[in-house]
Amino acid sequence: MIKLFSMKNQKKDGSDVGAPKSGTQKRASAAQLRITKDINELTLPKTCDTEFPDPDDLLTFKLIICPDEGFYRGGRFIFSFKVGPNYPHEPPKVKCETMVYHPNIDLEGNVCLNILREDWKPVLTINSIVYGLQYLFLEPNPEDPLNKEAAEVLQNNRRLFEQNVVKSMKxxxxGNVYFDRCLK
Known part of the structure; x- marks a missing residue:
């Protein structure tokens, strides 16, 4: 796990995240301040973990979800988060990097989660998104699909849906779509 510093403490020290090395100070954006707060307050369930490819860039990171129950039990699913400059007024861009047979995640990795679209509010946090994504694996929603084929199978033949999920994770x-193994 990386060591996260609060921007407040760095300001006291006279340093600033993203400050140029030439000695001139660059103020942290509202998005940087808010994401730092969100990450410092993040309480991940035991089935989730985060990775920060660049520890100095809190605006780009990965979330790994390893469900321990439901259809997707035993799988390992990676989501990329890109936090834009208008955060928290706009939600982060979230993509599933793991190709998954899921009614709410299409084959390009787009995620259908209401709080990432029309129901986003600035009071929501990264924690809200983590729990929303985790819930999608516990209770896939065939009523609001991105992968219409998977949603139709879930609605009409739950047993076949479960077999397809297991086959895809192995x-x-x-059909004619190949899924890479994603079991841990």
């Missing part, structure tokens, strides 16, 4: 074809 690595294999569902």
């Amino acid at each position: 690595g294999g074809y569902i």
